[in-house]
Amino acid sequence: MRAGLVVVLCLASASCAGDDPTGLFERSRVGPVPVVESETLDIDLDTLADATADPETASPSAVEIPTDALDRTGLPAVDIDIRDNVFEQRVIVVTAGTEITWTNQGRNEHNVRPAVVGAFESISAAALAVKGDAASLVFTEPGDYPYFCSLHGTATNGQTGRVIVVSADSA
Amino acid sequence: MRRFLALLFVLALAAAACGGSPDDNTATDTSAAEAGAETSEPGDESDSEPDEGQTVDEEPEPEEESEPEADPNPLGALRVPEDYPTIQDAVDAAVPGDIVLIGEGVYNESVSVETDNIVIRGVDRYGVVLDGMHSEDLANGIIVFANGVAVENLTVQNYFSNGVFFTGDYDSDFLLEGYRISHVTALNNRKYGLYAFNATYGLIENSYAAGHTDSGYYVGQCQPCRALLINNISEYNTLAYSGTNAGGELYVVNNEFRLNRIGVTPNTLSSEELAPQRGAVFAGNWIHSNGNPETSKGGDIWELAYGVGMVLPGANENLILRNLIENNRNGGVAISFLPDGDVFWQATNNQIRENVFVGNGIDIVMVQQAPGDGLGNCFAGNDYTSSRPADVETVLPCDGQQGDVSDMIGIEFFAPPAADENIPYEDVASPGATDQPGMADPLTAPPVTAEVIPEFDTFDLDAITVPAGS
Numbered sequence: 001m002r003a004g005l006v007v008v009l010c011l012a013s014a015s016c017a018g019d020d021p022t023g024l025f026e027r028s029r030v031g032p033v034p035v036v037e038s039e040t041l042d043i044d045l046d047t048l049a050d051a052t053a054d055p056e057t058a059s060p061s062a063v064e065i066p067t068d069a070l071d072r073t074g075l076p077a078v079d080i081d082i083r084d085n086v087f088e089q090r091v092i093v094v095t096a097g098t099e100i101t102w103t104n105q106g107r108n109e110h111n112v113r114p115a116v117v118g119a120f121e122s123i124s125a126a127a128l129a130v131k132g133d134a135a136s137l138v139f140t141e142p143g144d145y146p147y148f149c150s151l152h153g154t155a156t157n158g159q160t161g162r163v164i165v166v167s168a169d170s171a
Numbered sequence: 172m173r174r175f176l177a178l179l180f181v182l183a184l185a186a187a188a189c190g191g192s193p194d195d196n197t198a199t200d201t202s203a204a205e206a207g208a209e210t211s212e213p214g215d216e217s218d219s220e221p222d223e224g225q226t227v228d229e230e231p232e233p234e235e236e237s238e239p240e241a242d243p244n245p246l247g248a249l250r251v252p253e254d255y256p257t258i259q260d261a262v263d264a265a266v267p268g269d270i271v272l273i274g275e276g277v278y279n280e281s282v283s284v285e286t287d288n289i290v291i292r293g294v295d296r297y298g299v300v301l302d303g304m305h306s307e308d309l310a311n312g313i314i315v316f317a318n319g320v321a322v323e324n325l326t327v328q329n330y331f332s333n334g335v336f337f338t339g340d341y342d343s344d345f346l347l348e349g350y351r352i353s354h355v356t357a358l359n360n361r362k363y364g365l366y367a368f369n370a371t372y373g374l375i376e377n378s379y380a381a382g383h384t385d386s387g388y389y390v391g392q393c394q395p396c397r398a399l400l401i402n403n404i405s406e407y408n409t410l411a412y413s414g415t416n417a418g419g420e421l422y423v424v425n426n427e428f429r430l431n432r433i434g435v436t437p438n439t440l441s442s443e444e445l446a447p448q449r450g451a452v453f454a455g456n457w458i459h460s461n462g463n464p465e466t467s468k469g470g471d472i473w474e475l476a477y478g479v480g481m482v483l484p485g486a487n488e489n490l491i492l493r494n495l496i497e498n499n500r501n502g503g504v505a506i507s508f509l510p511d512g513d514v515f516w517q518a519t520n521n522q523i524r525e526n527v528f529v530g531n532g533i534d535i536v537m538v539q540q541a542p543g544d545g546l547g548n549c550f551a552g553n554d555y556t557s558s559r560p561a562d563v564e565t566v567l568p569c570d571g572q573q574g575d576v577s578d579m580i581g582i583e584f585f586a587p588p589a590a591d592e593n594i595p596y597e598d599v600a601s602p603g604a605t606d607q608p609g610m611a612d613p614l615t616a617p618p619v620t621a622e623v624i625p626e627f628d629t630f631d632l633d634a635i636t637v638p639a640g641s
Binding site for chain 2: 125
């Protein structure tokens, strides 16, 4: 199975369209014009699923990779931007050993907690308190690592993310 | 809007949520008992009706009268702690239409709500306290991911992040629809007191917030918001109200925003979606005495607006109408750009009409955003004594040509306080917290969820008057 994955880079988000909600004003252009560019990546999802499987069981269905996952395999370091209140790169696929850095680009503080307690070390809100703060983790073992910001979500709702780690051999 | 206000009135009657005091609970118990007695009467009368031909002697002896027992749970509520040991347990067991009724006590929980159309109610606004103990493990008092949920008549305090938090999920296109916060007190939560994000069709009423490092009330990332904030008090916060990228059928009316570091700030930031902010109405509010140093210092960006009653950084197309803006340390209303990384969000096309300004540092301030250009912001019918540019209603009229605005002021107008004017949020006072009324009859008032989506249309601005103040 091959799927085309779209990476959207929102350089600025400025929705100026829409009717005057109060009916009191004449519309005019405000703020910057949105600039959006996109690129399409190809990724073999079956291969990635195989790569996350437990080598003992070698089950290809061990991890279901969503179609909107971003392929970041083969990169030594990967960035995840945090805005209010979302992990911009919500689901990423990386190679084991990749350093992942979360950077707060928002106004609120955020944290990173594993949805499965103990799956990896949490990043506290103190480390991502203000815009520009960044913190990194290295995932060395293949597997599925869902996570969330406990300030703006729970393990299953709200500000959630997911790192899917595949082995270097299969990436 | 008339229809919306009418609906709110109906809701208020149904919920009996206006006025009253915790002491009213006693009267409520009596009413419940009486209601139970009345229910049984018709059957009793019918049973005692003698059959034809029956003699009086044959009538059975009347049973000894006894007081009917009051139904301890007339609402059929999921009660905490009687039926469920924790609020979370009761919320998890609830189905749409249910009410979770929380008994008096202190609950060290962070409650997550994922069921639509339920009501979470405390039996006493002061006696039911959700307390986060400032622990990062207890981030929010109540976080709601579901539609149509109402939270009422309780206190949320000392949470690491927010008191009550209704949130949609932008990235998965879940826009929360329907929320209500009534008679809630939010104290000394680290970020926001009462918070609605990516949510629409909301009502926040008769609530109180103090001691937050950001805003007491926050409505963010919604367009249109279709929300009403009414009859609330915000004091001793960094910001009284903040609305980032929030507008569209958003009405902030008849609130008191006092003694905060900064007052009211509709604003634009690229950290959230739906920028720029546009199209909110702020009317009939009493915005006074802001510039209070006995507050917690928020982010540096807001320090620029310290002591201003209402600042519109990067805000657009808002209507500021018939507010009383009084005794704010540095300024009454300031219209300004907002520096946001590489972007300077301009404030455009705001209308400031028929407000009363008294005793502010400067009543009205236009920060220069573009040389010689008022960017469509205008002023009419205000009662004021000072402005920059001078005689602002003449040079920036709402009807007529723009005049000479070269006298606009620079960003240096704002005078940040000394660095030591900063109280840790845990220690910020909340002097007005003890004066807020609870629901009149929380034990018996029928639950009204927030699933009824009011139909917003044109706001009836004529019904809004300038508040009298003290």
